[in-house]
Amino acid sequence: MMDIADRPEIAPELRLVPHAFRQTFGRPAQGVWYAPGVLNLLGGAVKVHAKWGAIVAGDRRDDGRLELVSVNRPTERALLPSDDVPAWAAGLEATGGAALMCSVDLPQGSGLSAGEALKAAVRLALRDLAGEQLDEPAADPVDLPGQRLLVVDTRIRRPEPQVERPYVPHTDDLGAALTAYHHVQSPDPEQNAVVYAALAAGARGASMLIDSPGRPAVALVDADLVPAVKKAITKAVDVPPRYLTIVPGPFRTAALR
Numbered sequence: 001m002m003d004i005a006d007r008p009e010i011a012p013e014l015r016l017v018p019h020a021f022r023q024t025f026g027r028p029a030q031g032v033w034y035a036p037g038v039l040n041l042l043g044g045a046v047k048v049h050a051k052w053g054a055i056v057a058g059d060r061r062d063d064g065r066l067e068l069v070s071v072n073r074p075t076e077r078a079l080l081p082s083d084d085v086p087a088w089a090a091g092l093e094a095t096g097g098a099a100l101m102c103s104v105d106l107p108q109g110s111g112l113s114a115g116e117a118l119k120a121a122v123r124l125a126l127r128d129l130a131g132e133q134l135d136e137p138a139a140d141p142v143d144l145p146g147q148r149l150l151v152v153d154t155r156i157r158r159p160e161p162q163v164e165r166p167y168v169p170h171t172d173d174l175g176a177a178l179t180a181y182h183h184v185q186s187p188d189p190e191q192n193a194v195v196y197a198a199l200a201a202g203a204r205g206a207s208m209l210i211d212s213p214g215r216p217a218v219a220l221v222d223a224d225l226v227p228a229v230k231k232a233i234t235k236a237v238d239v240p241p242r243y244l245t246i247v248p249g250p251f252r253t254a255a256l257r
Helices: 012-025 114-129 174-184 189-200 223-236
Strands: 031-041 046-060 066-070 078-080 098-104 147-153 205-208 217-222 242-246 254-256
Touching: 012 031, 012 046, 012 098, 031 114, 031 147, 031 174, 046 114, 046 242, 066 114, 098 114, 147 189, 147 223, 174 189, 174 205, 174 217, 189 205, 189 217, 189 223, 217 223
Parallel strands: 066 098
Antiparallel strands: 031 046, 031 254, 046 098, 066 078, 147 217, 147 242, 205 217
């Protein structure tokens, strides 16, 4: 069987990680798994999947330990269970033996739960390698024709986690709910600046996001207003943000073997 890294019908980004696995471990990967980043709106009451996320490639280990290597940080290996785990692998658990090469195309704290995406991809790999049934999590049915969710990574990182205050939506209008959610939280100044600049530029709603150590925000914007809202936000903050524009839709996990 042809190595996944050499199969031309597979998307380049899915071939890259098994190629890195082969270069590192000297053998082909058994499979490659993908899980999308998750945009947690309104404190997680609404979850929207993005096209960016985490990809892992690897094979089984017979000793029950989980060996993890990052494409982005190849010298920071993790062998779980262990008390000495690099920050990028924090929160991962050894629930089955495997060697995995990991790639996450989202920085921690950017607003799309990079750590959550990596956990999901690793969980898929471990379950598949163990021969268990895979259950694909479905995205929430968010129907926003002609609108975009503009995720704003302020690039601000702080060690203190943000404490989320309880919020119960009282409207089906997502834009209004986002703004109401923001008003009951304790945003950092950078998040406030993003939210109010977006609203002033015509966004339907905006709020801070909880994704420590970052201080991201999100705005619901009509597609034709996205450039103007970006311009207004960039003008309102000191550090130029990173923008990710999401067209809501049913993004799924994937597994190839």
